[in-house]
Amino acid sequence: MDVKLEYEEPTVEVSVRDVDKVFKGKDKEVTALKQVSFNVHKNEVVSLLGPSGCGKSTLLRLMTDLLQPTSGSISIEGNDPKYARLQRKLGIIFQTTTLFEWRNVKENIELPLEIMGKSKRERSETALEMLELVGLSKFMKQYPRQLSGGMQQRVAIARALSLDPPILFMDEPFSALDEFTKEKLHLDLMEIKRKTKKTIIFVTHSIPEAVFLSDRIIVLSAHPGRIHSIFEINLGYDRKPEIRETKEFFDYITQVRSCFYEEGD
Amino acid sequence: MKPTSVNSIESKQTVEAESKLKKITTYNWIFKDYLFKKSVIFPVVFGIVFLFFWEIKVFHMIFNLELYQLPTPITIVQSMIENWLTLMFYSAYTGTEILGGFILGSLLGWIIAMLASLFPSIGKGGVTVIASLNAIPIVALSPIMNNWFGDGIGSRIAIVTISTMAAMVVNAYKGFQSIDGNYLDLMYSYASRKSQIFMLLRFKHSLPYIFAALRINVSASIIAALVGEFFISSKGLGFLLSDQIQIGNMPLAWSCIVIASLMGILFYNAVEVTERLCIPWKNS
Amino acid sequence: MGSLAKRQNHFVSTLLWMIFLVAIWEFTAWILHSVVHINSAETKWPYFHDLVINIFQNIPVLFEQGSITFGKAAQGFIIGTLAGMLLALIMSFSKSVKYTLSPYIISSQMIPVIGLAPIIFGILRDPDLSRIVTAGYITFFPVTINMLQGLENIKPQQLELMRSYATPSWKMYTKFKIIAALPNLFSGMKIAAPLAVTASVVVELMGAPNGIGVLMLSSLYYGEAQAHMFWSVILICVFIGIASFIFILLLERIITSWQPEFHRERNET
Numbered sequence: 170m171d172v173k174l175e176y177e178e179p180t181v182e183v184s185v186r187d188v189d190k191v192f193k194g195k196d197k198e199v200t201a202l203k204q205v206s207f208n209v210h211k212n213e214v215v216s217l218l219g220p221s222g223c224g225k226s227t228l229l230r231l232m233t234d235l236l237q238p239t240s241g242s243i244s245i246e247g248n249d250p251k252y253a254r255l256q257r258k259l260g261i262i263f264q265t266t267t268l269f270e271w272r273n274v275k276e277n278i279e280l281p282l283e284i285m286g287k288s289k290r291e292r293s294e295t296a297l298e299m300l301e302l303v304g305l306s307k308f309m310k311q312y313p314r315q316l317s318g319g320m321q322q323r324v325a326i327a328r329a330l331s332l333d334p335p336i337l338f339m340d341e342p343f344s345a346l347d348e349f350t351k352e353k354l355h356l357d358l359m360e361i362k363r364k365t366k367k368t369i370i371f372v373t374h375s376i377p378e379a380v381f382l383s384d385r386i387i388v389l390s391a392h393p394g395r396i397h398s399i400f401e402i403n404l405g406y407d408r409k410p411e412i413r414e415t416k417e418f419f420d421y422i423t424q425v426r427s428c429f430y431e432e433g434d
Numbered sequence: 435m436k437p438t439s440v441n442s443i444e445s446k447q448t449v450e451a452e453s454k455l456k457k458i459t460t461y462n463w464i465f466k467d468y469l470f471k472k473s474v475i476f477p478v479v480f481g482i483v484f485l486f487f488w489e490i491k492v493f494h495m496i497f498n499l500e501l502y503q504l505p506t507p508i509t510i511v512q513s514m515i516e517n518w519l520t521l522m523f524y525s526a527y528t529g530t531e532i533l534g535g536f537i538l539g540s541l542l543g544w545i546i547a548m549l550a551s552l553f554p555s556i557g558k559g560g561v562t563v564i565a566s567l568n569a570i571p572i573v574a575l576s577p578i579m580n581n582w583f584g585d586g587i588g589s590r591i592a593i594v595t596i597s598t599m600a601a602m603v604v605n606a607y608k609g610f611q612s613i614d615g616n617y618l619d620l621m622y623s624y625a626s627r628k629s630q631i632f633m634l635l636r637f638k639h640s641l642p643y644i645f646a647a648l649r650i651n652v653s654a655s656i657i658a659a660l661v662g663e664f665f666i667s668s669k670g671l672g673f674l675l676s677d678q679i680q681i682g683n684m685p686l687a688w689s690c691i692v693i694a695s696l697m698g699i700l701f702y703n704a705v706e707v708t709e710r711l712c713i714p715w716k717n718s
Numbered sequence: 719m720g721s722l723a724k725r726q727n728h729f730v731s732t733l734l735w736m737i738f739l740v741a742i743w744e745f746t747a748w749i750l751h752s753v754v755h756i757n758s759a760e761t762k763w764p765y766f767h768d769l770v771i772n773i774f775q776n777i778p779v780l781f782e783q784g785s786i787t788f789g790k791a792a793q794g795f796i797i798g799t800l801a802g803m804l805l806a807l808i809m810s811f812s813k814s815v816k817y818t819l820s821p822y823i824i825s826s827q828m829i830p831v832i833g834l835a836p837i838i839f840g841i842l843r844d845p846d847l848s849r850i851v852t853a854g855y856i857t858f859f860p861v862t863i864n865m866l867q868g869l870e871n872i873k874p875q876q877l878e879l880m881r882s883y884a885t886p887s888w889k890m891y892t893k894f895k896i897i898a899a900l901p902n903l904f905s906g907m908k909i910a911a912p913l914a915v916t917a918s919v920v921v922e923l924m925g926a927p928n929g930i931g932v933l934m935l936s937s938l939y940y941g942e943a944q945a946h947m948f949w950s951v952i953l954i955c956v957f958i959g960i961a962s963f964i965f966i967l968l969l970e971r972i973i974t975s976w977q978p979e980f981h982r983e984r985n986e987t
Binding site for chain 2: 727730733735736739762813814818819820821822828829830831832833836841911912915916931948955956958959962963
């Protein structure tokens with residue numbers, strides 16, 4: 170369709186090559202992923218989209234060294250995921266906020282830096298900077314349970330960013346939130362992307378969410394999980410909420426949605 | 435002009451009504467919500483009426499009891515005053531057993547739970563075995579401890595230690611282990627050391643569970659010390675209790691119960707205060 | 719998936735621990751008897767196999783006395799459980815009763831209620847009745863507290879659902895609240911069961927004509943000569959305590975089999 174007007178070859182940040190993942194049960198094997206290959210480029214937002222059980226979270230866990238592929242290879246900035254983890258270059262955000270309830274907001278953001286053994290002053294400086302970025306400076310002394318779900322997730326994002334990772338891995342981060350908070354956080358994420366120039370890999374089961382946020386959507390189908398199709402979403406770099414009302418936006422949604430109906434069951 | 439004046443009259447009336455309402459609520463606060471709060475006034479009145487009926491021997495009439503079987507509250511208090519020196523000495527003695535065993539047992543239980551959670555594949559079975567200590571009647575322990583440690587204070591400390599250990603092992607192990615997998619994944623993604631996972635995550639997460647065990651252990655330790663003293667001892671509140679019953683001095687026996695109960699309530703509240711200080715993130 | 723294997727693993731590791739502990743016990747006994755030669759080793763640390771042999775030789779008397787103790791404890795336990803359930807229901811029904819009694823019921827957790835056992839014996843002077851009453855009221859407190867907690871902690875949405883059906887208040891209890899509170903009732907009963915056995919034995923030690931506690935006292939009286947018997951009695955005591963706990967556990971599994979903890983497997987669609 171569109172002719173890409175890019176002369177510069179984009180840098181490959183994450184490369185997934187022929188990845189299979191088989192879970193061995195007691196009496197049967199379950200193939201979660203089969204022959205999955207794709208690249209993620211620098212500064213790109215890529216969504217992994219599919220119904221539950223399609224292996225999208227498994228794929229994210231393979232990229233973050235929480236699981237090992239049965240076969241195939243994954244590289245992050247040219248090295249394997251384990252190297253990235255040991256370099257503390259992984260920023261993961263889970264669906265549940267996984268904040269430590271006994272630490273206040275600032276201390277939660279300092280957690281990874283504390284584990285790295287950074288000095289107190291450095292920790293505090295970074296945490297304050299991140300709080301400013303997500304707009305929660307006023308709440309730094311509060312405990313997580315005193316915050317709303319959306320604020321908690323913003324703290325989790327700030328915590329992930331405090332390590333200054335090249336890539337943010339987000340596993341259905343907003344699916345537990347209500348629609349209004351979700352839309353607000355989409356805009357926040359856009360701004361964070363603009364300010365920090367991070368590459369973002371985003372797991373979701375919401376088609377509008379994927380279309381609004383992503384430069385590319387990788388649609389996975391289930392049993393076994395494999396790549397069904399890949400969509401380029403050309404809605405511009407910095408997206409405003411008004412985009413949600415444009416024809417292009419709806420067209421993309423219709424296109425993506427059609428993948429799930431042609432399967433026939 | 436007219437509507438405004440009507441309005442102003444109306445608003446004036448509302449203000450008056452509001453101030454009246456305010457007065458009523460203040461009145462309510464003092465007399466209904468505070469002084470006459472049902473959850474305060476009902477149990478206090480019940481307690482006073484109960485003690486009064488006891489004092490004028492209503493229960494004696496109903497259950498056909500004699501004074502030597504059930505002494506009245508005033509004679510119990512009199513006996514407490516008369517024997518205050520003995521009671522104080524014995525309370526200190528039993529208190530030492532309780533506190534010593536409580537600290538030793540809880541600490542030991544905590545260490546066992548920690549070891550078990552470091553090696554959960556073999557530790558879990560060990561926790562189940564220790565949990566069965568909970569089901570052992572304390573009376574069975576006291577003669578054994580007496581055989582091992584003699585009839586001194588050591589044998590009761592051992593009994594209290596064993597009966598407080600089990601609850602701590604079970605609770606602390608649960609506290610160390612019942613952590614959502616995502617938290618462990620998060621720590622793993624930070625490439626944190628095992629000791630960091632323990633200190634930053636498992637330990638903090640287990641604190642509410644540990645305090646739950648401590649609260650259970652308050653009455654468990656007092657019961658263990660008293661029952662241990664029923665058996666073979668020449669000092670302590672439990673000894674005095676069973677000894678005075680044998681010679682029919684019921685008021686003094688009741689005094690022991692009253693003091694042991696007061697110790698329990700005091701101890702329990704001390705644990706709760708400590709809990710509130712140690713777990714500030716739980717309460718606002 | 720694999721939860722059965724997990725449970726089997728747990729069972730095997732528990733069994734291995736028990737075997738390991740018995741082995742340690744035997745080894746320690748051997749050290750004390752044959753290497754260090756301590757005084758009165760038989761009373762302090764007899765061989766485990768000697769005790770097993772002794773138990774089998776004295777099965778009739780141990781069983782007879784054990785079942786007396788257990789029977790009295792069980793009678794008291796049942797009465798105490800019923801009374802506790804009843805009071806919890808009344809307290810959940812009437813706010814006034816709840817306000818009046820709850821501070822007392824709550825503080826029963828903090829005080830050594832078993833201390834009253836000798837006093838009850840002193841009042842009643844009847845060993846059978848004392849055992850039942852003591853076991854009963856010791857059961858009563860934890861059962862009341864836990865049952866009341868169960869009745870109070872019902873999920874508001876479930877309650878609203880039942881209200882939307884215009885459920886009559888007695889049906890609210892028989893069809894819903896009591897059933898929802900059963901898991902809590904059972905946790906109270908699990909706490910109480912070994913305590914009821916302890917209560918029964920304590921009264922026997924104060925002076926009852928029969929029961930496992932009397933057997934314990936008499937074998938203690940004869941010292942070294944009855945050392946094996948004494949230890950056997952202790953083991954039986956432990957056995958009764960654990961058995962009563964396991965009995966409640968099984969009862970819970972049968973009566974409240976819907977509880978999610980009992981079903982690890984989940985159907986995925």
